[in-house]
Amino acid sequence: MTRALVLLLALLVSLPSVTRGQVVTLAGPTDVFAEDVPDDIGGQVLVKWSLSSEDHLAADGSRPINGYAIYRKVVPSALALESGAEAAAGPGELGFADDFDYEANQPVGTVPYSVSQFLDENVEPDVAYMYGIAATGPGGTYSPVSSAAAPVIAKMEYINQGKLWFFIIMMIISIVIVYFVFYAKRGGKIKVRPIAGLEAVTEAVGRSTEMGKPVLFVPGILDINDIQTVAGITVLSNVARTAAQYDAELKVPTARSLVMTTARETVEAAYLGEGRPDAYNEDNIYYLTDEQFGYTAGVQGAMVREKPAACFYMGAFYAESLILAETANSIGAIQIAGTAMPSQLPFFVAACDYTLIGEEFFAASAYLSNDPEQLGSLKGQDLGKVIAAFLLILGCLLATLATVVPASKPIRVAELYIKNNVLGEDGLVPNELKIAVLDGELNRLMEADQDAQPAIQEGGN
Amino acid sequence: MxxxxxxxxxxxxxxxxxxxxxxxxxxxxxxxxxxxxxxxxxxxxxxxxxxxxxxxxxxxxxxxxxxxxxxxxxxxxxxxxxxxxxxxxxxxxxxxxxGGGLQMMVAGVIAEMTAASAKRAALGAGSIVMDVIAANDGRRPHDQIQRIRDLRPDMILISGGTDGGTADKVVQISELVAPAKPQPRFGSDYSMPIIYAGNKDARDAVSEVFSEGGFDLQIVDNLRPVLERENLGPARDKIHDIFLEHVMAQAPGYDKLMGWTGAPIMPTPGAVGDILQTVARIQDINVVGVDIGGATTDVFSVFDKTFNRTVSANLGMSYSISNVCAEATMPNVLRWVPFDMNERELRNHVKNKMIRPTTIPQTKEALMFEQAVAREALRLAYKQHKEFATTLKGVQQQRTVGDTFSQQTSGQTIVNNMALDLLVASGGVLSHAPRMHQTAMMLIDAFEPEGVTMLAKDSIFMMPHLGVLSSVHAKAAEQVFDRDCLVYLGTSVCAAGQPKPGKLCFKYELTGDKTDSGEITGGEMSLLPLDQGETGTITLSPARGINLGEGPGKKVQRTVHGGTVGLILDGRGRPLALPEDRSSCQSTVQKWLNALEVYVEEAQAVGV
Incomplete structure (x- = not known):
């Protein structure tokens, strides 16, 4: 009996690496290092390590290591502050215990074999974390947990250095907008290219007056929360003002009740502004149905019955665009359309007298109102488009040159800078690592050229 | 008759x-x-x-x-x-x-549509349009009534609505005119003639409006039966009839004169328009004519067989000279003068001319200043003409997908300087300039013709006579117009585009009665001798971006006719831009004047 007890004791002593049913047999990763991800709100930590010495294919084709489990624990901040001193002496009390319970502690993440980094995106800012990595193998085998050299505290940065270029461009555009707003307010002239579709509003309404027929305004089929509908209502305001001046009858069938309400208020304000509240008729702005083709049929019916002399389509349109435009064309109406739906534009262009295309439609408000704030904003946005177009052209040019002259370092660096710094998130200063990689590539190219040179000369001789 | x-x-x-x-x-x-x-x-x-x-x-x-x-x-x-x-x-x-010619007031529903057509009809018939009343002219009804009451037109033309179109608005316009009871200029027993040329469906209602109050309502066909087409003929004819029957009959001695004439007496500007239309039709050319007077400047044009006339009521060389200086501004006038002038003296000169209209310049400097004012008056009158001579507004457009980025509104001007074949000048400052070169230079500076354009002047203002003659004997009118009425100044070859100063603008090679070849640089003018009756063929090779009639950079070959001035080559570009800096402007203008021998003494010019 005594001998049996001694044998059991000896067995227990001889199995120190098996803790609570887990077999710790694998070689762990080394050089574990955790760092705060820069330029964020303090929610991310990047953990890196050197792969385990067993992280490779065995002779029999099997893999001793399936992946790595990343563990994390919160450590007191005060201790973390001292971590620098402790780092030299090892993790000490900040690290993971030798009898670490792999099953009781859920890893914050796992990565497959051959991967040597992990981005932890679920950390709290200003909290000290100690990271540990354990290699995992088949059959529940683990390596000991390799602790990071020091705890890490994720910090929130107020300026995202990587987006400094974005910030600079935004600032330029904003300053330009503000400048032009003040410039316009001081009486400076901001030239807006004549937009035929908007110039023709008076003509279309005048035609209605001369012919004694109504003006039909269709504000699209989407609700008021769609930006195109809002832009359409802006144009409606102008059309209503002109209709009030010219004493033309304005009819607005809508597909949404909220659009109807907005349109009524807009038209009423326009008539009031022109001193013609008596000419405003609320019943001329009416709701038909939310159904796309029910609405289309209703508008078509109004067109055929009342034969309006001018039809406006300003808003979001789908398949009904051509049906409406063709019907109005058949009754001899002047038609002016405006939409940002690319698929419907060709139909409107072909069937209507005038079409506002995308940006023109959204610029209508500034164009019609001549309001200095809107005009200044329009001008500033135009500058933004010019900058974007310039970068696009420059980028294309550099990319092409980099392909044609791959050995030219200035071109390659400029391309890299445009791509990674101006358009990417590398910030203002070129990334030294990427420049070093580029240098290496260029050196290889030069060496290849030098190797090829004698061969050519020989061939030439 | x-x-x-x-x-x-x-x-x-x-x-x-x-x-x-x-x-x-x-x-x-x-x-x-x-x-x-x-x-x-x-x-x-x-x-x-x-x-x-x-x-x-x-x-x-x-x-x-x-x-x-x-x-x-x-x-x-x-x-x-x-x-x-x-x-x-x-x-x-x-x-x-x-007696001031024929003075009319016109009315329509929309200022840019039927009212504009009515104005065209009235101007084409040779009248002065005193005002245009429209539903959208921005005036309140009581202001409109007051204005009608204040005017004393010879007759009123009312239009509005297409046939089958609005009747209410036309009646509303009529109801503005009727209670205003406008009084005619001549004769207390004279009923105010009203010509109605609007929606045919509104005729009865309009007749009822004018049934009382002593109006003489005449109804003619709608001058805009549909918005896509103008029908100005019936309204113009009726204006002529009323001019003879009512207006002329009231003027002293005209009843007797009408008995002598073998064709209806016409208003002078109407007759000028007729002869220009006749010549344009017979020779198949585009013509612009101008008559600059003391108080007004008339511009006539025929482009693609469409006739237009405008009267710029406040642009003239004596009564209206102050207005020209005010409208054009003195710096714009002085840019044509190649030396410094005292502005105070100039203002005195201008006012003097206004109160003593028959004064003529006594010095070369005064002549140059007056011709500078003429340039600005002509430029402004032509600008007004371009704005008025347009395609019809309110017309349905036909589009294709190809028009996506090139949509244009209707109502674009039909005046195209590149297509202009003949530019005719009349009026004191142009006809009686000491040298024909001055007339030519004023025309080129003010009208900025492009490509190859013939320049001429009506030496003794014969166009009105020929206009009325063209109605009875078009061939005689055309022959006299060509041989005796016009004094051909020569041909101008003007580059359109913006040539770079000192760089090549175009090359030329002239063959025929005279031969020559050379280059014209940007900003340069040159005068080649080509006398009256001589013709030549000029081959022009413009630089890139420069248009001489066939498109930018494209070679052009044209027949050119000589005149008292010769063949003028103009490399200044269009639109014409003068240097902002005063001294630079002066030297530039002096260079142009020298090149065209504009103010050379006659003795030197003939080499005596």
Whole structure:
């Protein structure tokens, strides 16, 4: 009996690496290092390590290591502050215990074999974390947990250095907008290219007056929360003002009740502004149905019955665009359309007298109102488009040159800078690592050229 | 008036009764063609104490008769018709602008549509349009009524609505006119003529509005039956009829004069328009004519057979000279003067000219200043003309997907300087300039013709006579217009685009009666000799971006005609831009003036 007890004791002593049913047999990763991800709100930590010495294919084709489990624990901040001193002496009390319970502690993440980094995106800012990595193998085998050299505290940065270029461009555009707003307010002239579709509003309404027929305004089929509908209502305001001046009858069938309400208020304000509240008729702005083709049929019916002399389509349109435009064309109406739906534009262009295309439609408000704030904003946005177009052209040019002259370092660096710094998130200063990689590539190219040179000369001789 | 066989007309007598002078010309059939042989003039006698326009007519015709050795006025004081070998004429015709010409007010529903058409009809008939009343002219009804009441037009033209279109608005316009009870200029027993040329469905309602109040309502076809088409003929004819029946009948002596004429008396500007249209039609060319007077400037144009006329009421060289300086601004006037001038002295000069309209420049400097003012008056008048001479508004467009990025509104100007073939000048400052070169330079600077354009002037203001003649004998009118009416100044070859100063603008090679070749650089002008009656073929090779008629950079070959000035090559580019800096501007203008020998003394010019 005594001998049996001694044998059991000896067995227990001889199995120190098996803790609570887990077999710790694998070689762990080394050089574990955790760092705060820069330029964020303090929610991310990047953990890196050197792969385990067993992280490779065995002779029999099997893999001793399936992946790595990343563990994390919160450590007191005060201790973390001292971590620098402790780092030299090892993790000490900040690290993971030798009898670490792999099953009781859920890893914050796992990565497959051959991967040597992990981005932890679920950390709290200003909290000290100690990271540990354990290699995992088949059959529940683990390596000991390799602790990071020091705890890490994720910090929130107020300026995202990587987006400094974005910030600079935004600032330029904003300053330009503000400048032009003040410039316009001081009486400076901001030239807006004549937009035929908007110039023709008076003509279309005048035609209605001369012919004694109504003006039909269709504000699209989407609700008021769609930006195109809002832009359409802006144009409606102008059309209503002109209709009030010219004493033309304005009819607005809508597909949404909220659009109807907005349109009524807009038209009423326009008539009031022109001193013609008596000419405003609320019943001329009416709701038909939310159904796309029910609405289309209703508008078509109004067109055929009342034969309006001018039809406006300003808003979001789908398949009904051509049906409406063709019907109005058949009754001899002047038609002016405006939409940002690319698929419907060709139909409107072909069937209507005038079409506002995308940006023109959204610029209508500034164009019609001549309001200095809107005009200044329009001008500033135009500058933004010019900058974007310039970068696009420059980028294309550099990319092409980099392909044609791959050995030219200035071109390659400029391309890299445009791509990674101006358009990417590398910030203002070129990334030294990427420049070093580029240098290496260029050196290889030069060496290849030098190797090829004698061969050519020989061939030439 | 009896119908006259044009082939039987060999002697034509024509007069133009102006406000101050009655001008008469005699046209005779000589050597197989019609030529203007003699001219005479006498003061107009429409005002008291004479109060008989025929007295001035007889005086001017008597002068011609003495010059021609032909008795034109009989013992009874009437013009002798038909002609015999030694006396009389086959037909006597006349125009009139005495007493301020024909003054009209027009009204329409929409200012840019039916009201614009009504204005075109009135201007085309030779009237001065005093005001345009429209539903959208921005005035309140009481302001409109007050304005109508204040005006004293000879007649009113009302239009509005397409056929089957709005009737309410037309009636509303009529209801503005009727209660205003506008009074005519002449005669207390004269009923105000109203021409209605609007929606045919509104005729009854309009008739009812004007049934009381002493109006003489005349209804003609709608001048805009559909918005896509103008029908100005019936309204213009009715204006002429009323001009004769009512307006002229009220003017002293005109009833007698109307009995003498073999064709209806026409308003002078209407007759000028007619001859330009006739010439444009017969020669298949585009023509612009200008008549700059003391108070107004008339511009006529025929482009692609469409005639337009505008009267710039406040642009003239005497009564309106202050307005020209105010509208154009003094710096713009002075940019044409190649030396410094004292602005205070200039203002005195301008005011002096305004209160003493018959003053003529006494010094070269004064002449240069006056011609600078003329340039600006002509430029502004032509600008107004371009804005008025447009395609019809409110017209449905036909589009294709190809038009996506090139959509244009209707109502674009039809005046195209590149397509202009003939530019005709008349009026004191142009016709009586000491040198023809000055006339040519003023025309080029003010009108900025492009490509190859013939320049001419109506030396003795014969166009009104020929205009009325064209209605009875178009061939005679065209022949006299071509041979005697116009003094051809030469041909201008003007580059459109923006050539770089000192760089090549175009190369030229002239063959024919004169030969020459060379280059014109940006900003340069040059004058090549090509005398009256001489012709040549010029081949032009413009630099990139420069258009001389066939498109930017494309070679052009044209036949050019000479004149008293010659062949003018203009490499200044269009639109014409003068340097902002005053001294630089002066030297540039001086260079151009020297190149065209504009102010060279006559003695030097002929090499004496």
């Amino acid at each position: 009896t119908k006259i066989d044009p082939d039987q007309i060999k002697v034509i007598l024509a007069t133009d009764c102006g406000s101050t002078t009655t001008k008469a010309i005699l046209i005779q059939y000589v050597d197989g063609e019609y030529r203007q042989t003699h001219r005479g003039e006498a003061p107009t006698t429409v005002e008291k104490p004479f109060a008989d326009v025929t007295m001035g007519v007889v005086n001017s015709v008597t002068e011609i008769g003495e010059l021609a050795g032909r008795q034109l006025v009989g013992d009874d004081g009437r013009i002798i018709t038909p002609a015999t070998d030694t006396a009389g004429c086959d037909i006597y015709i006349s125009t009139s602008s005495a």
